[in-house]
Amino acid sequence: MSRARPVLVVTNLDDPTTDVVIDELHDRGVPVVRFDSGDFPATLSIAAAITPKGIEGRLFTPSRVADLSRVRSLYYRRPSGFVFPRLDEQAARFAVTQARYGLGGVLAALPGCLYVNHPHRIGDAEFKPSGLAAAVEAGFRVPPTLITSGPDAARAFIKRNGPVIYKPLSAPLYQIDGVSCTVQVAEVTADEIDETVAGTAHLFQQRVEKVADIRVTVMGDKVFCVRIDSGLLDWRTDYGRLTYSVVRPPDGITESLHAYLSRFGLVFGAFDFAVDHEDRWWFLECNPSGQWAWLEPETGLPMVAAMADLLEGKPR
Incomplete structure (x- = not known):
């Protein structure tokens, strides 16, 4: 086993963003141990002891061993979930819980490790109401927003703040005819609100009359701002219509970015803003595990090197 300090990369098999970062780290001679926590315990195992110095032991993959x-550092991206197909439902539920709190607990407590990002902090930041409240606290401009399960409250909000868009509070995938889909952002009118709103929580937000979108990617102290022009309500619905340009953030935005990340204990974030006709930036969301690698070939920004610098531990 090499004594060089490795970077652990936790993600699923199909993750092109991770691929380019690992290639960069390999070119620098930095050892990398990549695995999917969802492979535990079939092809992934641990032997971890709690000692006066903290966690000690080894993690074993089919091709690597990590001290x-x-x-x-640990780059926590997008691992798959734990699966125990040979167990009955009750036993599988128990096994999943033990895996989550066992393997997950060990990976969350590594001594002297830089997390990009820490999985617990990712979980905290993925709650949209928390993120929007933190954005206000950090000094961002945030559109009027309502989270409700009340049809009357939704109608009143739309009439008061229209035009209004509906956003899912989270976006789990579902399938239609075998094709993976997700709930899209869409404009909604008061007439479209019916009693089914009472079935769960919903997020309604005043629509920003935007001229463009901004994706800001923060990696440690590095801040990359890219303007995205598309003419679409949600630019993620048609990447073929997007054009990109590198921009500078307005005064105060960089400080607010770092204040937001500090609030959640994050060192990486993919922020989305809408730009209105007065060139004001409106905070929409921050994804603590967001995609970013496709922007480098579109803009020439040295984003892969910046992420590798962060994981390698180079001065920021």
Whole structure:
């Protein structure tokens, strides 16, 4: 086992963003141990002891062994979930819980490790109401927003703040005829609100009359701002219509970005803003595990190198 401090990369098999970062780290001679926590315990195992120095032990993949006391950094991306297909429902539920709190607990407590990002902090930041409240606290401009399960409250909000868009509070995938889909952002009118709103929580937000979108990617102290022109309500619905340009953030935005990340204990974030006709930036959301690698070939920004610098531990 190498004594060099490795970078652990936790993600699923199909993750092109991770691929380019690992290639960069390999070119620098930085050891990398990549695995999907969802492979536990079939092809992934741990032997971790709690000692006066913290977690000590090893993590074993089919091709690598990592010393848990010497991990340089952990890049937590998009691992798959734990699955125990050979167990009955009750036993599988127990096994999943033990895996989550066992393997997950060990990975969340590595001594001297830089997390990009820490999985617990990712979980905190993925709650949209928390993120919007933190954005206000950080000094961002946030559109009027309502979270409700009340049809009357929704109608009143839309009449008062229209035009209004509906956003899912989270976006789990579902399938239609075998094709993976997700709930899209869409404009909604008061007449479209019916009693089914009472079935769960919903997020309604005043629509920003925007001229463009901004994706800001923060990696440690590095801030990359890209303007996205599309003419679409949600630019993620048609990447073929997007054009990109590098922009500078308005005064105060960089400070607010770091204040927001600090609030959640994050070192990475993919922020989305809408730009209105007065060139004002409106905060929409921050994804603590967001995509970013496709922007480098479109803009020439050195984003892969910046992420590798962060994981390698170069001065920021």
